[in-house]
Amino acid sequence: xxxxxxxxxxxxxxxxxxxxxxxxxxxxxxxxxxxxxxxxxxxxxxxxxxxxxxxxxxxxxxxxxxxxxxxxxxxxxxxxxxxxxxxxxxxxxxxxxxxxxxxxxxxxxxxxxxxxxxxxxxxxxxxxxxxxxxxxxxxxxxxxxxxxxxxxxxxxxxxxxxxxxxxxxxxxxxxxxxxxxxxxxxxxxxxxxxxxxxxxxxxxxxxxxxxxxxx
Numbered sequence: 284x285x286x287x288x289x290x291x292x293x294x295x296x297x298x299x300x301x302x303x304x305x306x307x308x309x310x311x312x313x314x315x316x317x318x319x320x321x322x323x324x325x326x327x328x329x330x331x332x333x334x335x336x337x338x339x340x341x342x343x344x345x346x347x348x349x350x351x352x353x354x355x356x357x358x359x360x361x362x363x364x365x366x367x368x369x370x371x372x373x374x375x376x377x378x379x380x381x382x383x384x385x386x387x388x389x390x391x392x393x394x395x396x397x398x399x400x401x402x403x404x405x406x407x408x409x410x411x412x413x414x415x416x417x418x419x420x421x422x423x424x425x426x427x428x429x430x431x432x433x434x435x436x437x438x439x440x441x442x443x444x445x446x447x448x449x450x451x452x453x454x455x456x457x458x459x460x461x462x463x464x465x466x467x468x469x470x471x472x473x474x475x476x477x478x479x480x481x482x483x484x485x486x487x488x489x490x491x492x493x494x495x496x497x498x
Contacts, residue, residue, distance in 0.1 A: 315449075317341040319351065319398075319442070321456055321493030328460075328487030329357040329379075336491055337440075337458065339398075341389060348386035353402060353438060353458055355381040355489055377410045379485060381460060383438045396446055396454070402438035406462050406485060407431065437461045444495065456491040 319339035326333045339351030361375045387400025409431050438461075444454025464482040 315341070315343060315497040317452075317495050317497040319454075319493060319495045321442075321454075321491035323355055323489050323491050325490045326355060326357060326460075326487050328462075328485045330359050331357065333357040333489070335381075335489075336493070337385075337456070339385075339387065339400075341495070341497075348388055348400075349398075351385045351387060351400065351402070353381070353383045353385060353404070353440075353489070355460075372415050374413045374415065375410060377408050377483075379406065379408050381406045381436055381462075381485075383436055383460075385438055385440065387440070387442075394445075396442075396444040396452060398440075398442040398444075398454075398456075400438075400440050402440070404436045404438065405433050406436045406460075407433050408465065432465055434463045434465055442491075442493075450497045452495040452497075454493055454495065456493065458489040458491065460485075460487055460489060462486045 317340070319337070319341070321338070322336040323333050333355060334357070335353070335355040337351055337353040339349060341349045357379055359375075359377045359379065361377075363373045363375075381404065383402040383404030385400045385402025387398050390397040390399060438458055440456055440458040442454045442456040444452040446452040462485040464484050466482050
């Protein structure tokens with residue numbers, strides 16, 4: 284009877300070892316390190332084309348968020364005429380750059396993969412202003428100034444992807460950027476007389492397409 288009990292204990296112990304090894308092997312196969320590369324195709328607050336995107340690194344460590352960065356840049360040109368003098372115009376050329384660092388998690392779904400993340404960073408604007416005055420004698424004069432502004436940015440994003448062969452995934456993404464309004468003239472040190480420019484609102488959404496490669 285005692286020998287049978289010992290044999291049963293050995294069998295149970297061996298079975299537990301085999302099951303544990305199988306579970307460990309399957310878990311190891313499911314874990315991976317991946318690199319996400321996404322290109323920006325549009326930004327709702329930009330007047331035209333944009334450049335930039337996002338890069339992220341995923342890891343197999345549970346409960347710890349993955350790390351990524353987002354970058355976006357675009358150029359905006361404006362020409363305004365002073366209300367008090369139709370012969371005086373104001374030209375602005377603003378180069379805007381948004382840089383954020385984000386944390387995200389991959390949420391498992393049966394068919395598609397979803398990544399949710401939040402981030403924070405800064406938006407920098409480099410504005411060049413030229414005020415031009417034309418007289419009745421067809422002569423003109425101008426003065427120029429430029430400035431650099433910086434304001435905080437908060438980010439939230441979602442990526443939805445379709446994986447293939449467990450090593451590659453194609454996805455689309457949407458990054459919502461919340462930016463405080465700024466005045467390109469009054470807060471920048473630019474001296475513009477008899478003119479008021481509305482506060483610019485650069486809050487918007489960046490649409491991306493990209494790929495993830497797993498190792």
